Amino acid sequence: MSTRELFTFRNPYFSAALGIAGGLFVLTALVGLILLPYAQKNLQFANLWDAICSAAGLPQRRASAPTAKVGPRLSEAVLTQKTLVKPSQESIGRGATLAQRCAICHGPTGISRADSPNLAGQYAAVIYKELWDFRSGARTNAVMSPFAVNLTDQEITDLAAYYAYLPRLPAYHPTPQLQKPNIVIYGAPIRGIAPCGSCHGSLDNKTGSPWLEGQSEVYLKAQLQAFASGGRVNDISQQMRNIARAMTPQEVDEAAAYYASQPAEIVKSVD
Amino acid sequence: MLVNRKLILAHFWLAFAAFGLALCLGAWQMFIRSPLGTWLSNPEFYYRSLTAHGTVMGYVFPTLVAMGFGYAITESALKQPLVGARWAWAGFWLIVVGAIMAMIPVALGRASVLYTFYPPLIGNAFYYIGVVLVVVGSWIWVALMSINLHIWRRQHPNEPVPLAMFANVAGSYLWAWTAVGAALELLLQIIPVAIGWRTTIDAGLARVFFSWTLHAIVYFWLMPTYIAYYTIVPRAIGGRLYSDTMARISFILFLVVAMPIGMHHTFADPQVGAGFKFIHSTFTALVALPTLLTVFTICASVEIAARLRGGRGPFGWIAALPWHNPMMLALAFSFVMLGFGGAGGLINMSYQLDATIHNTQWITGHFHLIFGGAIVIMYFAIAYDLWPHLTGRDLPDLRLIRAQLWLWFVGMIVTTFPWHWVGILGMPRRMAYYDYADPAIAPQAFSVTLSAIGGLILLISGLLFLFNLATAHRQPAAEAGAYRFSVPVHPVRSVPIALNTFAIWVALMIELTVTNYGYPILSLAARSDTSVPAVYVGAQ
Numbered sequence: 001m002s003t004r005e006l007f008t009f010r011n012p013y014f015s016a017a018l019g020i021a022g023g024l025f026v027l028t029a030l031v032g033l034i035l036l037p038y039a040q041k042n043l044q045f046a047n048l049w050d051a052i053c054s055a056a057g058l059p060q061r062r063a064s065a066p067t068a069k070v071g072p073r074l075s076e077a078v079l080t081q082k083t084l085v086k087p088s089q090e091s092i093g094r095g096a097t098l099a100q101r102c103a104i105c106h107g108p109t110g111i112s113r114a115d116s117p118n119l120a121g122q123y124a125a126v127i128y129k130e131l132w133d134f135r136s137g138a139r140t141n142a143v144m145s146p147f148a149v150n151l152t153d154q155e156i157t158d159l160a161a162y163y164a165y166l167p168r169l170p171a172y173h174p175t176p177q178l179q180k181p182n183i184v185i186y187g188a189p190i191r192g193i194a195p196c197g198s199c200h201g202s203l204d205n206k207t208g209s210p211w212l213e214g215q216s217e218v219y220l221k222a223q224l225q226a227f228a229s230g231g232r233v234n235d236i237s238q239q240m241r242n243i244a245r246a247m248t249p250q251e252v253d254e255a256a257a258y259y260a261s262q263p264a265e266i267v268k269s270v271d
Numbered sequence: 272m273l274v275n276r277k278l279i280l281a282h283f284w285l286a287f288a289a290f291g292l293a294l295c296l297g298a299w300q301m302f303i304r305s306p307l308g309t310w311l312s313n314p315e316f317y318y319r320s321l322t323a324h325g326t327v328m329g330y331v332f333p334t335l336v337a338m339g340f341g342y343a344i345t346e347s348a349l350k351q352p353l354v355g356a357r358w359a360w361a362g363f364w365l366i367v368v369g370a371i372m373a374m375i376p377v378a379l380g381r382a383s384v385l386y387t388f389y390p391p392l393i394g395n396a397f398y399y400i401g402v403v404l405v406v407v408g409s410w411i412w413v414a415l416m417s418i419n420l421h422i423w424r425r426q427h428p429n430e431p432v433p434l435a436m437f438a439n440v441a442g443s444y445l446w447a448w449t450a451v452g453a454a455l456e457l458l459l460q461i462i463p464v465a466i467g468w469r470t471t472i473d474a475g476l477a478r479v480f481f482s483w484t485l486h487a488i489v490y491f492w493l494m495p496t497y498i499a500y501y502t503i504v505p506r507a508i509g510g511r512l513y514s515d516t517m518a519r520i521s522f523i524l525f526l527v528v529a530m531p532i533g534m535h536h537t538f539a540d541p542q543v544g545a546g547f548k549f550i551h552s553t554f555t556a557l558v559a560l561p562t563l564l565t566v567f568t569i570c571a572s573v574e575i576a577a578r579l580r581g582g583r584g585p586f587g588w589i590a591a592l593p594w595h596n597p598m599m600l601a602l603a604f605s606f607v608m609l610g611f612g613g614a615g616g617l618i619n620m621s622y623q624l625d626a627t628i629h630n631t632q633w634i635t636g637h638f639h640l641i642f643g644g645a646i647v648i649m650y651f652a653i654a655y656d657l658w659p660h661l662t663g664r665d666l667p668d669l670r671l672i673r674a675q676l677w678l679w680f681v682g683m684i685v686t687t688f689p690w691h692w693v694g695i696l697g698m699p700r701r702m703a704y705y706d707y708a709d710p711a712i713a714p715q716a717f718s719v720t721l722s723a724i725g726g727l728i729l730l731i732s733g734l735l736f737l738f739n740l741a742t743a744h745r746q747p748a749a750e751a752g753a754y755r756f757s758v759p760v761h762p763v764r765s766v767p768i769a770l771n772t773f774a775i776w777v778a779l780m781i782e783l784t785v786t787n788y789g790y791p792i793l794s795l796a797a798r799s800d801t802s803v804p805a806v807y808v809g810a811q
Binding site for chain 1: 767
């Protein structure tokens with residue numbers, strides 16, 4: 001029997017297989033694309049085509065649908081593999097000049113005496129993202145926003161390069177080093193909280209997360225509270241907001257106190 | 272007639288060595304997430320281990336077993352030396368290179384993306400390229416199976432293809448087509464992002480592509496097991512195969528219906544329409560057919576063996592079975608695990624019931640019971656059965672072999688039953704540790720502990736398996752004779768051409784893929800607003 005004879009309806013295997021498979025497909029398509037959409041009382045369709053499109057997964061905007069509520073502005077910073085590669089000496093130099101206006105809060109050497117973050121040796125990606133967010137309004141602060149609003153893309157890149165280049169120095173307000181609290185090394189699995197350390201250092205570091213060692217306790221606490229209350233919303237996909245909302249006040253205190261007590265020198269180099 | 276014994280042994284040994292390593296990782300994972308271990312303070316190590324375990328157990332181990340077994344079947348069933356042995360070695364080395372290339376970034380923590388890839392997570396490009404090499408190596412095997420069958424057909428026109436080879440080639444065609452989904456995902460989507468040519472990825476489309484592979488791959492894993500059911504077990508226990516036709520229909524059904532059903536893995540995904548989920552759900556129900564046919568045919572074949580041994584009565588024949596025979600034992604264990612696993616699978620495939628267990632430990636329990644249990648225990652049996660023919664030496668001690676099979680069965684039940692249970696209670700999968708001190712999940716601590724003990728039993732059994740195979744090489748030489756397959760009750764003189772060729776069935780497999788996947792893939796690919804930024808693992 002040749003292939004031609006195989007693929008004819010005289011071949012009972014061919015006709016049965018095609019009939020069963022085709023019949024089943026048509027039947028399941030009728031049920032899945034027409035019957036089931038209408039069987040759901042809470043869904044309203046303008047016509048049959050509307051129902052089929054909906055069940056087929058074609059997104060559609062209905063005129064009657066309420067317009068989405070406009071939420072707070074979200075982060076638009078995009079970091080690609082090419083954004084921050086090997087900064088030039090000129091870039092670092094320009095960053096140093098620009099950074100003079102930051103020194104009043106963040107310190108002339110990137111070490112703050114005003115409960116602002118220490119920026120010396122912070123990851124370039126972090127500085128880059130936060131400046132971008134301050135400029136776009138995704139993150140706001142009465143003091144910081146006016147500084148950021150007129151920065152160009154190049155200036156943001158230069159500042160990131162400069163602060164990443166500075167050596168990490170001991171914080172201005174060192175306290176005795178504390179033991180690692182559970183929230184830092186284990187998180188709280190039952191509440192869906194990953195360990196702080198799995199992104200912010202101590203265990204591991206993830207792109208875009210700052211190292212926190214030696215930062216001001218007041219600042220860390222304030223940021224966690226802002227994430228929890230929704231006062232700060234520039235975290236990607238609500239990662240930090242989800243965590244901060246689930247943290248207890250005691251855990252917030254422990255995490256902030258722990259990181260503040262750590263010397264910044266222990267942050268591992270990722271260059 | 273096994274000519275290329277070295278080739279076949281190389282495949283089996285590499286498969287089992289990789290399996291042994293991945294088994295150690297699995298047992299460690301079971302321990303570390305249980306109340307027996309202290310919390311792993313860096314979850315990254317867990318995901319690293321999980322990625323290695325899944326990649327080896329999912330891609331490397333079963334592929335090598337299917338390939339080695341396929342070469343053995345080609346030579347012994349067709350009674351002709353393998354054509355293209357050099358190509359077969361090339362495929363083998365591609366898999367070796369690919370597996371090593373994939374495992375280095377995983378070990379370094381640069382590719383902790385799990386074996387299902389999970390875009391938009393993106394790991395080191397070498398991980399994906401390594402996996403692609405493994406798949407390409409296996410495609411050489413697919414081509415060789417087809418070519419060898421073609422050569423045999425030319426020399427034996429109008430003769431029925433031996434069942435073992437027919438099933439083997441069906442399995443290879445299924446693999447060739449089902450691997451295309453993951454290959455498309457890797458080549459079109461993930462690798463360009465991993466290399467840095469693009470920085471966004473359509474995660475939804477990638478998941479649909481993966482579902483194309485993810486379910487039919489299970490049936491590819493299953494093929495050697497089903498081939499063993501039909502063509503080895505009846506012979507090994509001294510019986511006859513009840514029906515050759517039923518066997519062919521089962522393998523054809525697997526080839527056709529394993530493909531268009533993968534979207535039951537995406538029931539919780541928003542990018543797939545509910546209508547298509549329903550279509551896939553219904554088609555998934557069809558895969559119960561070849562399994563039920565198989566259970567019926569094999570039970571009938573086993574009954575024939577028992578009655579030939581003097582078994583009587585409606586159930587009395589069960590006692591007359593050769594229970595000391597490792598193959599009998601493996602078959603019984605495999606069927607019990609297939610029964611429970613299959614029953615659990617009915618819940619996974621139903622669109623509504625799935626919601627209760629989706630992404631819980633139930634799923635992990637399910638696929639370990641089916642794959643690690645029902646399927647892998649037959650891989651052991653295949654190896655024990657083939658070993659004397661490959662090594663030219665007898666197996667050392669049947670008691671140790673029986674003990675190993677018993678341990679694997681008990682270990683798998685002890686591991687997976689509590690796993691299913693905690694899944695029903697809502698325990699999520701893919702977590703490095705759980706807070707058993709919390710009253711909400713404290714009652715699950717006992718079940719998880721039990722499960723970890725099961726993992727330990729499996730580890731012991733797996734090591735014993737390797738020991739049994741290794742010591743066989745030091746036994747005195749003994750001629751095992753020609754490797755034979757089971758004979759059907761009614762000799763097969765002629766087979767309808769549709770049951771002797773693949774053209775209709777491969778065409779139907781592709782056609783159903785087009786109807787069931789065409790629209791979801793094209794509609795996602797055509798949209799411009801579905802890409803998300805990639806999340807690079809281990810990047811700074």
